[in-house]
Amino acid sequence: MVIQSLILTLEIAIIATLINIPLAFISSIIVTRTEIKSLKFIVDVFISLPLVLPPVVLGYFLLIIFSPAGYLGQILTNLGVEVVFTKFAAILACSLVSFPLMARAIIIAFDSVDKDLEKIARSLGSNKLKMFFTITLRESFFGVCGGILLGFARALGEFGATIIFAGNIEGVSRTIPLAIFQSIQTGDDKNLTLLISCSVVLGIISVIINNILISKSNRKYK
Amino acid sequence: MAVVVLLSILYPFLKKEDNKILVFAAVSLSDPLKEIKDIYYQDENINIILNFGGSQTLASQISKGATPDIFVSAGISPLNFMKRKNVRFADSYFLLSNKLIFASDKQIVDWDKKGIEEIIKSEKINRISIADPELAPAGEYTVQAINNMNINTFIEKKIIKAKNVRDAVNHMRLGLSDAVFAYNTDFNNYKDNYNKKFISEKLYNKIQYPIIIFNNHDQVDQFLVFLNSDRARNIFEKYGFSKP
Amino acid sequence: MKSMNIQLNKKYNDFILNCDFSINKKITGIFGPSGSGKSTILNCISGFTKPESGHISIKNKILYDSNNEIYLNPEKRNIGYVTQKSNLFPSMNVLDNIKYGYQDNCEIEVNDIINTMNVQDLLTRFPNELSGGQAQKISISRALASNPDILLMDEPLSELDTQSKLMILNYLKKINKRYKIPIIYVSHDISEMIALCDDVYMIEEGNIKTKITSSELSFQSNINTDFQNIYLLEGNDSKELLINGIKIKVNEIVKKTQVIMMLSSSTIMISNEKLIFDVADNTLTGVLTKIKNSESIIRLFCDVGFEIVLDISKDYFDKLNLKLNDRIYVIFKSINVNISLS
Numbered sequence: 001m002v003i004q005s006l007i008l009t010l011e012i013a014i015i016a017t018l019i020n021i022p023l024a025f026i027s028s029i030i031v032t033r034t035e036i037k038s039l040k041f042i043v044d045v046f047i048s049l050p051l052v053l054p055p056v057v058l059g060y061f062l063l064i065i066f067s068p069a070g071y072l073g074q075i076l077t078n079l080g081v082e083v084v085f086t087k088f089a090a091i092l093a094c095s096l097v098s099f100p101l102m103a104r105a106i107i108i109a110f111d112s113v114d115k116d117l118e119k120i121a122r123s124l125g126s127n128k129l130k131m132f133f134t135i136t137l138r139e140s141f142f143g144v145c146g147g148i149l150l151g152f153a154r155a156l157g158e159f160g161a162t163i164i165f166a167g168n169i170e171g172v173s174r175t176i177p178l179a180i181f182q183s184i185q186t187g188d189d190k191n192l193t194l195l196i197s198c199s200v201v202l203g204i205i206s207v208i209i210n211n212i213l214i215s216k217s218n219r220k221y222k
Numbered sequence: 223m224a225v226v227v228l229l230s231i232l233y234p235f236l237k238k239e240d241n242k243i244l245v246f247a248a249v250s251l252s253d254p255l256k257e258i259k260d261i262y263y264q265d266e267n268i269n270i271i272l273n274f275g276g277s278q279t280l281a282s283q284i285s286k287g288a289t290p291d292i293f294v295s296a297g298i299s300p301l302n303f304m305k306r307k308n309v310r311f312a313d314s315y316f317l318l319s320n321k322l323i324f325a326s327d328k329q330i331v332d333w334d335k336k337g338i339e340e341i342i343k344s345e346k347i348n349r350i351s352i353a354d355p356e357l358a359p360a361g362e363y364t365v366q367a368i369n370n371m372n373i374n375t376f377i378e379k380k381i382i383k384a385k386n387v388r389d390a391v392n393h394m395r396l397g398l399s400d401a402v403f404a405y406n407t408d409f410n411n412y413k414d415n416y417n418k419k420f421i422s423e424k425l426y427n428k429i430q431y432p433i434i435i436f437n438n439h440d441q442v443d444q445f446l447v448f449l450n451s452d453r454a455r456n457i458f459e460k461y462g463f464s465k466p
Numbered sequence: 467m468k469s470m471n472i473q474l475n476k477k478y479n480d481f482i483l484n485c486d487f488s489i490n491k492k493i494t495g496i497f498g499p500s501g502s503g504k505s506t507i508l509n510c511i512s513g514f515t516k517p518e519s520g521h522i523s524i525k526n527k528i529l530y531d532s533n534n535e536i537y538l539n540p541e542k543r544n545i546g547y548v549t550q551k552s553n554l555f556p557s558m559n560v561l562d563n564i565k566y567g568y569q570d571n572c573e574i575e576v577n578d579i580i581n582t583m584n585v586q587d588l589l590t591r592f593p594n595e596l597s598g599g600q601a602q603k604i605s606i607s608r609a610l611a612s613n614p615d616i617l618l619m620d621e622p623l624s625e626l627d628t629q630s631k632l633m634i635l636n637y638l639k640k641i642n643k644r645y646k647i648p649i650i651y652v653s654h655d656i657s658e659m660i661a662l663c664d665d666v667y668m669i670e671e672g673n674i675k676t677k678i679t680s681s682e683l684s685f686q687s688n689i690n691t692d693f694q695n696i697y698l699l700e701g702n703d704s705k706e707l708l709i710n711g712i713k714i715k716v717n718e719i720v721k722k723t724q725v726i727m728m729l730s731s732s733t734i735m736i737s738n739e740k741l742i743f744d745v746a747d748n749t750l751t752g753v754l755t756k757i758k759n760s761e762s763i764i765r766l767f768c769d770v771g772f773e774i775v776l777d778i779s780k781d782y783f784d785k786l787n788l789k790l791n792d793r794i795y796v797i798f799k800s801i802n803v804n805i806s807l808s
Contacts, residue, residue: 060286067287084288085244085273116553122540123512123547124567124612131541134566138557164283167246167273170256182274185249187388187411220592221556 002194004171005179009202012087012175013155016094020102020151028106033132047107051100058096059164062089066165089166090173094155102151109143110136142217146210153206157199176202242269243445246280246288248296248431250407254461255294258454268441278303285309291442293434294318297359301432310436316466317433317449318458322363322426325409325418326401327394333417339373341419342380342401349399350380351390360387363426364403370425405429407462430466470616470648474510474520474530478503481672485520489616493642493649495663497656497683502669504652508618511650512547513540524615546609546617546647550624552601554593560604561589567612574645576611582644583607583637599630603637610641617649623658632696632726632806635662639698640724656687661696661726681755684767684775689760693731693775701725705800712771715747717800728804734776735797736766738786747800750774754792770796 030043050058066083067073076083083089113136121131137144159177166173168182176199183192247255252274259270273280273290280293281300285307294317295301301314324338328346341347352368355361361383368377382399384390391408393399394416409418433449435442448454455465476483483503498504509515511522511529519532529538554563564585568576580586583603593601602622609617619638623631639662642649651663659666660680668678687693699707701720706713707727714727741749752770764783768774774796778786788794 060283063283063286063288068289069287073287085271085290114553116549116551117555119514119540120547120549120553121555121566122514123543123545124608125541125544126567127539127541135555139555141557163275164279167283167288168275169271169273172271182249182252185274185388186252187391187408220594 001170001179001191002198005174005176005195006198008087008171008173009156009175009177012090012094012173013152013158016091016098016155017102017148017152019091019095020099021148024099024103024106024147024151027103028110029132031103031107032110033128047100047103049100050096051104055093055097055158055160056164059093059161062093062096062161062165084165085167085169085173087166087172090162090175093161093165094158097158097161098151098154101154102147105147105150106140106144109140109147112143113139142213145213149206149210149213153203156202156206241267242271243292243442244271244273244290246273246275246284246290246293248277248280248294249274250296250405251294251431251463253410254458254463257457258449261453261457262445262448266444268445270445289436291435291437291439292445293436295432295434296320298430298432299359301434304434312435312438314432314434316430318431318463319466320429320431320462321406321423321464322360322367322403322421322429323406323409323418324401324403324421325394325416327414327416328400330417333419338419338421339371342373342377347400348380349382349393349401350377351382351384351393351399351402353387353390353404354383354385358386359429360390360403360405363429367403367421367426371421405462406464410462431463470522470524472507472511472520472522474507474517474522476503476506476510476515476517476520478506478672482518483507483672485674487667487674489648489650489665491646491648492664493638493651493662495659495666496650496652496669496674497654497659497666497678498669499654503672504654504669505620507674508547508620508650508652511616512545512618513538513543527615544613544615546612546614548602548605548609548617548619548622550621552593552596552598552605554596554601554604554608556593558592559589560585560591560593560596563593563604564589564607564611566608569613572611572613574610574613579607579610582641583610597630598626599633602626602630602634606634606637606641610645610647614647617647619649619651619653621653621655623653623655628728628804629806631658632728632804635696636698636724636726636806638662639726656683657694657696657728660684661698681767681773684773685756685758687758687765687775689758689763689765689777693765693777695729695731695734695774697727697772699725699727710772712750714803715800716803716805718805720805726806728806729774729798729802730804731765731775731777733798733802734774736768736776736778736786736788737795737797738788738792740795741797746797748796748798748803750796752794752796754788754790754794757788757790766794768794768796 027043027047031040034040063084064070065072068077117135117139118131121135126134157177162173162175163178168174168178174182176195180192180195183195255272259272262268262270277295277297277300281303284293285304326347330341330344330346352364353361355365368374382393384393387404387408390402391404394402395414435446470489473486483506485507496504496507506515510517513529516537520530522530528536529543530536565576583606585603585607588596588600596604623634626634635658638649653659660683666678666683667674697709699709701707701722703719703722705716705719707716707720750770752768754766755769756767758765762780763777764780765775765777776796
């Protein structure tokens with residue numbers, strides 16, 4: 001049970017993170033680069049909202065939209081696709097909840113690149129696009145990695161939205177946080193200890209990786 | 223192009239399965255239903271997907287659009303909740319019941335011969351755990367029984383309330399209390415030595431576990447027949463559940 | 467011969483910058499106190515700030531023209547920019563930094579730049595492993611490698627120590643001669659300006675129109691700090707240097723290469739009588755051209771074949787009883803002369 005939950009947790013968190021990476025990049029680029037104020041505001045709201053709402057609320061939100069009774073749900077059912085209480089639902093829930101963390105961290109990373117560096121790059125002949133790829137992305141690389149790691153760590157620990165939208169189904173959505181919940185509810189102390197240990201180990205690994213990123217970044221930046 | 227790649231990775235997760243039945247169930251039914259699921263899959267090759275949760279939470283999810291095939295609830299208030307929310311279902315009846323017991327891990331002489339009232343008065347029983355009636359249905363049943371036993375006066379001082387019935391049992395296990403009022407099913411995993419007494423069923427409302435059926439496709443009906451069979455009943459009884 | 471025409475009006479803080487000047491292939495300085503708008507002018511030329519109106523062109527290429535609504539983006543202007551902080555790209559090594567703007571069809575070969583700027587040994591290092599002076603050399607190399615029609619320098623020496631400053635000044639003169647690229651040099655340091663620039667414009671109340679001579683410029687110096695007399699010279703493998711034909715004795719053998727010489731105003735002595743015997747290795751004779759007064763220090767500007775500036779106390783000045791155009795003798799030790807090497 002523990003191993004299954006561990007594998008499921010990693011699988012769901014990794015896929016959710018992979019989905020988030022392009023979305024977070026696009027959002028961050030829009031927020032940091034665009035001059036269209038209304039567009040920037042809309043994207044900013046999308047980034048902030050899942051951060052502010054409790055995960056359980058986000059779960060209900062997803063449930064209402066995707067359930068066969070909802071608008072989107074009806075379309076999907078007609079296509080022969082079912083989302084709620086599936087692994088995909090768990091992926092979607094994790095993705096939604098961890099997206100703002102990743103996006104915000106990437107925005108901070110982009111903004112932390114000295115504007116003077118960007119100016120110099122342009123004076124050396126790079127247009128805005130080339131400057132973004134060769135300077136901004138490159139100089140913010142470790143910050144961006146940190147943001148992705150942050151999103152991943154959050155996805156590992158996601159509980160509220162998952163249990164509402166994807167349920168507590170063994171092998172499908174019972175990630176480690178939900179398995180811990182299940183063990184507490186059924187009084188399964190043996191698995192509980194193992195699961196909590198897993199959780200702690202995952203957390204420690206995340207911290208170690210984060211520290212490695214920071215030290216690599218410090219080596220290049222006095 | 224990236225979107226196409228992404229969708230093709232995710233598609234296997236999305237496809238609708240036909241050989242399955244989605245069952246929402248109270249967490250307390252985790253053990254027996256898991257066993258039943260495995261047996262049913264071996265016999266019929268149909269996947270019973272079990273989603274466990276708090277009965278009220280599950281009812282809430284259903285009212286917001288979740289569509290399980292079957293829902294087994296611990297207690298009838300979730301069922302009433304769904305009725306109030308105009309949730310449509312095909313059928314419902316009581317599948318199981320639970321029994322209230324009084325148990326203690328202290329050595330009491332002549333446990334079998336003595337009545338509960340007498341044991342409670344004993345010096346060895348200083349603290350008795352119950353589930354808080356305001357927080358858990360088990361507590362409500364307990365208080366009901368206590369009131370009807372007319373032992374209020376001398377039990378009141380000895381009572382400690384726990385957040386739920388599982389915590390109440392843990393009190394006793396951890397030595398924080400000497401006895402506990404709990405469900406029969408809570409003692410299935412209890413490893414230490416204990417004595418228990420069933421509380422007379424006249425003293426409290428029956429603890430019913432209704433099953434709500436949302437669709438009656440043949441596949442679901444067939445599973446229901448199995449749930450009501452002797453084989454399934456025996457599994458439920460093994461874990462402490464009783465007939466409805 | 468005019469290489470570049472700059473005419474612009476730009477609202478800046480609470481006054482309007484009004485520029486109208488041209489530059490040639492030499493080094494042109496823009497001098498003014500902090501906050502006078504010097505950096506803004508450079509930003510307008512490089513395309514990062516848009517003026518209200520004006521016209522900026524270099525050779526035949528129009529960078530900006532408000533009448534015809536022409537505005538070239540910074541990356542198209544072929545302008546090299548060297549800032550106060552070297553602003554090297556931290557994640558790239560020195561060679562990648564230099565080559566950032568370089569393409570094979572550039573007029574100046576990148577290896578030539580590396581040799582001229584003498585940075586061969588630094589190529590594999592990263593920016594955080596460089597000293598201030600080294601970093602500025604790389605910054606200049608990088609700007610040169612991007613095929614610029616002109617180099618803009620915004621106070622490039624202000625964060626460097628004295629030796630590094632002299633070294634960079636030397637290199638700037640070198641590259642201007644070698645590559646014939648015009649340089650606009652912005653600073654508030656008078657000594658740098660005098661040493662380096664062929665022409666200097668001064669910003670006065672937001673206006674740049676007229677040139678200022680180095681003599682007028684030196685007179686502007688702050689009397690409360692030492693004035694650095696800085697001269698660009700050629701060595702001749704001896705312990706002697708020539709400024710305008712006048713021999714100066716220094717304390718080390720200077721090779722046959724371009725060097726920068728620096729002499730502080732507080733180390734120089736003056737006498738109104740010819741001395742019977744020498745008190746130091748250098749005694750030059752000349753005329754007192756200007757006097758700048760303050761409460762305790764008097765700054766004397768002398769023409770000894772070139773301009774030299776020295777400070778004495780008010781009391782001593784009164785004692786000497788000097789007047790303008792008096793014949794004077796300027797005396798200083800060879801060990802006080804600071805020479806910069808590459």
